[in-house]
Amino acid sequence: MSHARQMLETNPSGAAVxxxxxxxxxxxxxxxxxxxxxxxxxxxxxxxxxxxxRCIRLNLDCTDICEATGKILSRQxxxxxxxxxxALRACAQACRLCGDECQNHAQHGMEHCRICAxxxxxxxxxxxxxxxxxxx
Amino acid sequence: MSHARQMLETNPSGAAVxxxxxxxxxxxxxxxxxxxxxxxxxxxxxxxxxxxxRCIRLNLDCTDICEATGKILSRQxxxxxxxxxxALRACAQACRLCGDECQNHAQHGMEHCRICAxxxxxxxxxxxxxxxxxxx
Amino acid sequence: MSHARQMLETNPSGAAVxxxxxxxxxxxxxxxxxxxxxxxxxxxxxxxxxxxxRCIRLNLDCTDICEATGKILSRQxxxxxxxxxxALRACAQACRLCGDECQNHAQHGMEHCRICAxxxxxxxxxxxxxxxxxxx
Amino acid sequence: MSHARQMLETNPSGAAVxxxxxxxxxxxxxxxxxxxxxxxxxxxxxxxxxxxxRCIRLNLDCTDICEATGKILSRQxxxxxxxxxxALRACAQACRLCGDECQNHAQHGMEHCRICAxxxxxxxxxxxxxxxxxxx
Numbered sequence: 001m002s003h004a005r006q007m008l009e010t011n012p013s014g015a016a017v018x019x020x021x022x023x024x025x026x027x028x029x030x031x032x033x034x035x036x037x038x039x040x041x042x043x044x045x046x047x048x049x050x051x052x053x054r055c056i057r058l059n060l061d062c063t064d065i066c067e068a069t070g071k072i073l074s075r076q077x078x079x080x081x082x083x084x085x086x087a088l089r090a091c092a093q094a095c096r097l098c099g100d101e102c103q104n105h106a107q108h109g110m111e112h113c114r115i116c117a118x119x120x121x122x123x124x125x126x127x128x129x130x131x132x133x134x135x136x
Numbered sequence: 137m138s139h140a141r142q143m144l145e146t147n148p149s150g151a152a153v154x155x156x157x158x159x160x161x162x163x164x165x166x167x168x169x170x171x172x173x174x175x176x177x178x179x180x181x182x183x184x185x186x187x188x189x190r191c192i193r194l195n196l197d198c199t200d201i202c203e204a205t206g207k208i209l210s211r212q213x214x215x216x217x218x219x220x221x222x223a224l225r226a227c228a229q230a231c232r233l234c235g236d237e238c239q240n241h242a243q244h245g246m247e248h249c250r251i252c253a254x255x256x257x258x259x260x261x262x263x264x265x266x267x268x269x270x271x272x
Numbered sequence: 273m274s275h276a277r278q279m280l281e282t283n284p285s286g287a288a289v290x291x292x293x294x295x296x297x298x299x300x301x302x303x304x305x306x307x308x309x310x311x312x313x314x315x316x317x318x319x320x321x322x323x324x325x326r327c328i329r330l331n332l333d334c335t336d337i338c339e340a341t342g343k344i345l346s347r348q349x350x351x352x353x354x355x356x357x358x359a360l361r362a363c364a365q366a367c368r369l370c371g372d373e374c375q376n377h378a379q380h381g382m383e384h385c386r387i388c389a390x391x392x393x394x395x396x397x398x399x400x401x402x403x404x405x406x407x408x
Numbered sequence: 409m410s411h412a413r414q415m416l417e418t419n420p421s422g423a424a425v426x427x428x429x430x431x432x433x434x435x436x437x438x439x440x441x442x443x444x445x446x447x448x449x450x451x452x453x454x455x456x457x458x459x460x461x462r463c464i465r466l467n468l469d470c471t472d473i474c475e476a477t478g479k480i481l482s483r484q485x486x487x488x489x490x491x492x493x494x495a496l497r498a499c500a501q502a503c504r505l506c507g508d509e510c511q512n513h514a515q516h517g518m519e520h521c522r523i524c525a526x527x528x529x530x531x532x533x534x535x536x537x538x539x540x541x542x543x544x
Binding site (some may be wrong): 001002003004005007008010011012013026027030031033034035037038039041044045046063067070071074075076077108111112115116118119122 | 409411412414415416418419420421434435438439441442443445446447449450452453454471475478479482483484487519520523524526527529541
């Protein structure tokens, strides 16, 4: 994302956690929200969306959680570790479940699911990375 | 909400968990998202928003999580307990933190914070109620 | 919604436009966002979601616009008529298109589409009502 | 964004409008939603947030509209020009208003407002570019 890093660098509060890990996670959350929105749509446009109901549902859930988490992480003022921790856990879980489902369909030739699974893996990993920094 | 109950009753999947608890939680999530959006705005409009920065920040975070959780709970197809559980935990946590902060300001005469704290308490309780149904 | 009216009454800015019309529109936006989320899910759970792709897509779009508009209307500080006007127009359009599509499926026995169409009509009407107050 | 282009290229519906313009606008919407979320937070963290109430409010509105528009543009199935057009108009308007306000504060040394204004200008331009393609 073009402006996320500069926004973080100019925030009067400074970065609430390690800024490299934070930047990666903010970008991964917005990227995954977009990919999951697009994957739900691509699944709907397939010949047999009935076989993709679980994938579409998890895509929609994952979009919602990634959006929320990406915005929460974009705020540095009055940082509250308990809020951020539970949001990151929900986001890592959503990305894991959605990534697993997409991976299954990728193995059967669904290219949009393969790419979406990559976005989910990246976001899951970025969330877990910040969780390891801020502690359990 | 006028149509949430009828939408649930006509879903081909049926309610994924106890429908009374689910309805209450869906309504509480959307209500709390609205109340927190309005409370952040009301705090901004006060004479001294600087003293309310933590409240505004938690309001914005709580809005984001409640919106995501309200939408996730509105979906009955391919219900995934692990997804729903972590979203509910994050939502209950957000409502607890935001409700506590608003309660502090309510004791100093901020009426919008008193009402927002009520919406947060209701939503926290509704999330915990479903968590007790679907298990840890 | 339980707390929306009280939140509006305690906002230091007062209601930016006629408060009865504003309350109805805020409630209608959140109600329609929930109904459209639930209708997309119910359509997915039908035997033949392929025949409902346009309905699902418009449901998802309408959710997104109603959520945004409901939050924008919940803010009274520094009211900006040009912002609100274009959001209301987009919301009324989304509700009209989604309501028309749902109405078609309601005529073929889809009860969730009939109820969602009601939520869309209510929201379209509430948006147009405020537009008539704040002018073109 | 890492995966947006690949998601578009693998969508069974193909891009609903010129794919280069569409990609730029999807990326600009998500980037602007993030920048506006971060700018609202940075404004809150300044010494005198009271002087930035209009900026914070427009940041929050612009976030909401950019998120909705970015998701709507990410969907290619059953493309509906009337829906997309009004969303783009609302988004261009929000970016114009928020960009103008941020520009004012940038001239008084607020670096986060200067960067956010850039994100708003980019998004406004990207929305207007698609509007010129799909017609009035």
